[in-house]
Amino acid sequence: MSYTVPGMEEKDAAVVIDILQGRLNALNDLALTLKHAHWNVIGPNFIAVHTMLDPQVDGVREMVDDVAERIATLGGSPSGTPGALVAARSWDDYSIGRDDAIAHLGALDLVYTGVIAEHRDAIAKTEDLDPVSQDMLIDQAGDLEQYQWFVRAHLENADGTLRTGGAKTETEAARRA
Numbered sequence: 001m002s003y004t005v006p007g008m009e010e011k012d013a014a015v016v017i018d019i020l021q022g023r024l025n026a027l028n029d030l031a032l033t034l035k036h037a038h039w040n041v042i043g044p045n046f047i048a049v050h051t052m053l054d055p056q057v058d059g060v061r062e063m064v065d066d067v068a069e070r071i072a073t074l075g076g077s078p079s080g081t082p083g084a085l086v087a088a089r090s091w092d093d094y095s096i097g098r099d100d101a102i103a104h105l106g107a108l109d110l111v112y113t114g115v116i117a118e119h120r121d122a123i124a125k126t127e128d129l130d131p132v133s134q135d136m137l138i139d140q141a142g143d144l145e146q147y148q149w150f151v152r153a154h155l156e157n158a159d160g161t162l163r164t165g166g167a168k169t170e171t172e173a174a175r176r177a
Helices: 010-040 046-073 082-088 101-126 131-153 170-176
Strands: none
Touching: 010 046, 010 082, 010 101, 010 131, 046 101, 046 131, 101 131, 101 170
16 A cells, blocks of 8 residues: 555554455445345245345445445555455355245345444444544445345334344244244
């Protein structure tokens, strides 16, 4: 890195770039996972879930572009190749193939929980380093939380509990849904 934005130390920019690269990997993975679910939903709720997922894919893809461009703005080089994503990630591939739409939503709820928790962690870590990146992450977290709410609305019982409550794996969440 030979430069960064005015008023930011290069060492701070390097930390933020590393944080943002983790978010870039997670968001790229999420966009692909959502599209995979979109292609593999079946059952009576097919059309509702199939059409609900496309705007989420588009929104997450926009987040990917924003994060990559922020990395470049800070003087870094965003890495968006599949190999780099797989080498750097700490999570397993999405485990649900062709399945009932509600089963996919149960699994996607867990995926969103992980992505949102990590986004919130990144928000906290960027607070004193880069308020511009932090603002971007805050906006994205709000959108991700809304997408998860759309998913959860299909999983919620009349008493406000989730059918997938307590599930630890995507497979378990899909089964419970």
